[in-house]
Amino acid sequence: MPMVDVNAADAAPLSPADVRDLSAAPTMDVGMTVNGRPVSVKVDTRTTLLDTLREHLQLTGSKKGCDHGQCGACTVLVNGRRINSCLTLAVMHEGDSVTTIEGLGSPEQMHPMQVAFVKHDGFQCGYCTPGQVCSAVGTLDEIKRGIPSHASADLTATQRATPDEIRERMSGNICRCGAYANILDAIQEVSRAQS
Amino acid sequence: MKAFTYERADTPAAAAAALAARPGAKLVAGGTNLLDLMKLQIETPTHLIDINRLQLDRVETTPDGGLRVGALVRNTDLASDARVRKDYAVLSRALLSGASGQLRNKATTAGNLLQRTRCPYFYDTTKPCNKRTAGAGCAAMGGFTRNLAVVGVSDQCLATHPSDMAVAMRLLDAQVETVRPDGATRRIPIADFHKLPGNTPQVETALAGDEVITAVTLPRPLGGRHIYRKVRDRASYAFALVSVAAVMHPDGRGRFAFGGLAPKPWRVEAGDEQAKNGAKAVTDVVLRGATTTSQNAFKLALVERTLDSVLTEAKA
Numbered sequence: 001m002p003m004v005d006v007n008a009a010d011a012a013p014l015s016p017a018d019v020r021d022l023s024a025a026p027t028m029d030v031g032m033t034v035n036g037r038p039v040s041v042k043v044d045t046r047t048t049l050l051d052t053l054r055e056h057l058q059l060t061g062s063k064k065g066c067d068h069g070q071c072g073a074c075t076v077l078v079n080g081r082r083i084n085s086c087l088t089l090a091v092m093h094e095g096d097s098v099t100t101i102e103g104l105g106s107p108e109q110m111h112p113m114q115v116a117f118v119k120h121d122g123f124q125c126g127y128c129t130p131g132q133v134c135s136a137v138g139t140l141d142e143i144k145r146g147i148p149s150h151a152s153a154d155l156t157a158t159q160r161a162t163p164d165e166i167r168e169r170m171s172g173n174i175c176r177c178g179a180y181a182n183i184l185d186a187i188q189e190v191s192r193a194q195s
Numbered sequence: 196m197k198a199f200t201y202e203r204a205d206t207p208a209a210a211a212a213a214l215a216a217r218p219g220a221k222l223v224a225g226g227t228n229l230l231d232l233m234k235l236q237i238e239t240p241t242h243l244i245d246i247n248r249l250q251l252d253r254v255e256t257t258p259d260g261g262l263r264v265g266a267l268v269r270n271t272d273l274a275s276d277a278r279v280r281k282d283y284a285v286l287s288r289a290l291l292s293g294a295s296g297q298l299r300n301k302a303t304t305a306g307n308l309l310q311r312t313r314c315p316y317f318y319d320t321t322k323p324c325n326k327r328t329a330g331a332g333c334a335a336m337g338g339f340t341r342n343l344a345v346v347g348v349s350d351q352c353l354a355t356h357p358s359d360m361a362v363a364m365r366l367l368d369a370q371v372e373t374v375r376p377d378g379a380t381r382r383i384p385i386a387d388f389h390k391l392p393g394n395t396p397q398v399e400t401a402l403a404g405d406e407v408i409t410a411v412t413l414p415r416p417l418g419g420r421h422i423y424r425k426v427r428d429r430a431s432y433a434f435a436l437v438s439v440a441a442v443m444h445p446d447g448r449g450r451f452a453f454g455g456l457a458p459k460p461w462r463v464e465a466g467d468e469q470a471k472n473g474a475k476a477v478t479d480v481v482l483r484g485a486t487t488t489s490q491n492a493f494k495l496a497l498v499e500r501t502l503d504s505v506l507t508e509a510k511a
Contacts, residue, residue, distance in 0.1 A: 025198040045201045045243070048230070068231050069298060081271075081300045087230045088301065091201050092223065092245055139296065147275045150291045150431065155280040171431035172295025 030090050034059070035103030043090045050074045050085035053100055061101035061130045065174070072173030075131035075138070076100050082138025084172075101130035104137065112193065113137050116186035124177035132173050136187045139169045140194065161191035197239045203248055207409050210246050212376035215405035217242045222407065224267055225302040227294075228310040237311075237320060237327060251409055254278065260415040263372075266305035266408045270294070270360065273304055282416035285440050288423035289363035295432050305408035308361055308371065308388065309400065312354035312458075313434055315339060325351045325396040333396075341490040342436065347457040348486055352396035356389060356459050357434050363423060364411060365460035366440040366452035372410040373402065382412070389459035396458075419444045420509050425454070426501055437498040443509035447471040451502065453481065456494060474503035 031040045034057060041056045050067075053059045053076070065073030067086045074086040077099040085098075105111035113133050116122070123129040143159045151168035152159060159165065166187050167180075175183065204210035214220050219241030223229055232238040251265035254276045262283070264273060273279060274290035294302065314335060316322045322334035335343055335353045343353040370382040383401050390398050402408070419442040427433040438454035449470040452462040461481070469476035478499040485495060 026200045028201060045199055046196045067234065069227060069295075072295065072297060075297055082297050083301045084227070084297045087227045087298075089201075089223075089226065089230065089243075092226065092247060094203075135297065138300075142271075142296065145275075147271060148280065148287065148291060149296075150288075152291075155284055155287050156277075168431050169296050172297045 028091050030094050032090075032093050032095070033097040035099060041090070045089065045091055047090045048086050049076070049078075049088045049090050049093055049098070052090040053085060053098070059100050059102050062134075063127055063130055065128065065131075070174070071128070071131075072135055073128050073131040075135040075173065077134055077138055080141065082135050099134070101133055104133065111137070113186070113190050116189045117183070120182045120186040120189065121179070122183040122186040123175070123179050128173060128175045128177075132170070132175065132183055135170060135173045136183070136190070139166065139187065140191055142169065143191075144194075161188060161195075163188065166191075196233045197236060197241070199241050199243050201243045201245065203245045205248065207246075207249055207251070207374045207407050208376060208378050210244055210249065211374055211405050211407045213242075213244045214407065215376045220244055222246050225269070225306045227298050227302045228306065232311060235318065235320065237318065246407070257412060262413045264304050264411045264413065266303060266410055268304045270299035270302045270304070270307060271296070273360075274299070283363075283367060283413060284421035285366060285423050285442060286360070286363040286413075288421065289359040289425075289438075289440060292423060292425045292435075292438070293359040304360070304411055307358050308364070308408070308411070310358060311399075313357045314343060314354040317354060325392075326354065326399075327397075329395070329397045339490065340488040342434070342455075343488075343491055344457050345485045345487050345491055345494050346461060346482060347391045347459060349392045349394065349396070351394060352392035352458065353488075354392070354396070354458055355455055356457065358460070359423070359425060359435065359438060359454055361385070361389070362438060362440045362452050362454040362460040364413075365462050366442065366450060367413050367417070369414075370412045371408055372412060373406045374409050375403070375407075376405050380409070385411075385460070386462070392458050417442050417450075419449075422505050422508060424501055424505050424508075426497060437494055437501055439498065439501050439505050441502075441505050441509065443470075443506070449506075449509070451477060451481070453498060456482075456498060470506075474499050474506055477502060 026045045029042050053062050063073035065071035069084040069087040075082050076085045105114045113136050143161050148155045149168050151164045221240035223243045251267040253265045255263045257263050270290050274287045280287050316334040317324050323332035325333050344355045365385050369385045371388050374380050422441045425435045425438040435455035440452045443449040450467045463481045466477045466481040
């Protein structure tokens, strides 16, 4: 295929018909609490929670990896539960409380899970890390609340943060650098400190 | 994603009425499958009706000693319900073997039943698919079929139903409760809920266009030993190649349902009668009339061996 020279002087200008008019798409106002602060934002109804956080609220800690719920880089806590923010619409979260990595901690005042990730070298490139940390915080809370997993030998026993349990519960977070062993160490350290 | 208008429904009948009022409308609850399909423009609703505020998020005990699971009960909450863990463990196990922690926190009971196939040709909009466009043809025929169905298929569709939860629901003889815009309700046995493809692969369930699921009911507990065994290409967060749901009693009686094999949760009641005769005797009945390709014929042997392993575990 020949290359297209976008700077060619003879290129015909785009006509208005070539340009999609996004202003015609339906919009809605959504009110949420994000990292403890009330926010109100007007969004195209198609806007995912992830894009709302990143593009409208400038909270770019949550990452877009696959945008299909397969990688976990977009994981945030909504009303305390971890979800994939790429697979939900902002308009579905009116009145909800959202916590992103920015709400868990800051470089000056890190969340214990962030401290443990740094200590154990739980990342290399860092792209999946905000999702890993949010998911890890959600995971330990789920274990504390007694929610069983596929790795639980006894569905009715007290749940414990064993390596097998953590591996299974964190399977929705992919790390292309392969820092899994260190991520596991970090989560176990936080779990031990909590118990 | 195509543009759509959006509303929130207050009652199940109002949600049904809103569906009836707009031909291009769809319900959204967890959204974990629908949003994915909308991004790929496999689903292109022009109007979304958000049913998350319908108060259908409770698990209640029924007068006959069973359970009534609200349509919006999240997969995590259903799997962790103390009554489900104790009396319907096969359902807990099936739920926990599916998806990821994040998805189970969001995905709902009714949405799990209604999720679409993961057939690669259904997902590839550059290839024909009779589910996406009736009569378009099926690119899976002669294509990559390793993960596709071996029983219940037609010459128009080889897709599997991907749910683990639904396999356990089928084993337990669940019923699906629905409501229409005029408030009329009905109960659909799960055996009749999902449809085989035949000549209409685009018709996947018994639901009418304006019918809304309100709950799934489970009969009284069956007792026995509950096992859900899922075989997949990796240890976690993958769809089943085959799965076996079983309730086994100490005297050797049992009942079985299977996932990964068919366009719907697969259960052949006559197979239960062979439980005492071993896995091969059961699967000979369950897999009768199987149609395999060179790529997915392995599922016949795999499901027999998986069942054999389940029967051994039940005796232990």
